[in-house]
Amino acid sequence: MNNDYQTYPVVELGFQLNSNLPVTGYSELITDAVCLTHSHPRAQLIYATNGVMKVVTNHQIWMVNPLQGLWIPGGEEHQVFFQKDVNLFSAFIDPSVANTLPFDSLAFDISIFLKELLFKIISFNNKLATNQQKRIIAVFLDELALVKPSLTFLPTSNHPKLKKVVNLLMMDLSNKYTIDYYANHVNISTRTLSRLFVKELGMNYSNWCIRFKLLEAIKKLGEKQSVKEIAIDLGYETPSAFIYMFKKNLGKTPANYI
DSSP: OOTTOEEOOOOGGGGOOOTTSOEEEEEEEEEEEEEEEEOOSSEEEEEEEEEEEEEEESSEEEEEOTTEEEEEOTTOOEEEEEEEEEEEEEEEEOGGGOTTSOSSOEEEEOOHHHHHHHHHHHTTTTOOOOHHHHHHHHHHHHHHTTOOOOSOEEEOOOOHHHHHHHHHHHTOTTOOOOHHHHHHHTTSOHHHHHHHIIIIISSOHHHHHHHHHHHHHHHHHHTTOOHHHHHHHTTOSSHHHHHHHHHHHHSSOHHHHO
16 A cells, blocks of 8 residues: 555445435545555445545455546445545445445446436435435436446456465566466466466456556546656556557547546
8 A cells, every 4th residue: 555645434324224215425635545455334426526536345356536426335344545636426325325335446438417416416415305305316326226327447366376476466567477487486387377267267367467557557647647747657568559459448548538
């Protein structure tokens, strides 16, 4: 963890169970802070109009930018890093109304409509809902039930051999080694390590490495680093090679993404 991060307190709204107040919300500008590992019975929608958040759950790492929201179901342990200035907007959903909402954590491309509903609910100041407010909350929940996962997550694993390899990969942004190098490092065959990547992480070694570099690129873009700097840090020979990889996987150039 970056030593420059200050500890951000866990928001109490996540623990306040009240079916008469099914959705609560708040907003705040947070700078260089981390909310340490925690969970709460209410599910949570996290969104930021500015800045990039790194969210770590048990088996995944998410890099959330202003084009996306992050859904975390109730009871899911998570840790949130707020990099630079993050203008945070969040809603907490009571278990009494969460049965039709996603069961797993996911990042998703957030629509303008859902953003406006979130802003409106936050403006209610967590007071008991009027009939009009209840209708807005109902539409908000309907929209949440329709979200689809995006690709800005990185699967991880607790398998001892694979976890060691993943940790090594995450410490070397410009990694250019083949899978054979890491298989030798943890004393297993290349074939066994290849199978572990697919079985435990849902993708092969090459695709996992690309996904890792994409997430690091998103983080660095949020920190206002130049495309040239990012390309060099991630081990690309030229900025154009990095731009090609980024657009091929995310559909936009780095300059147009954030």
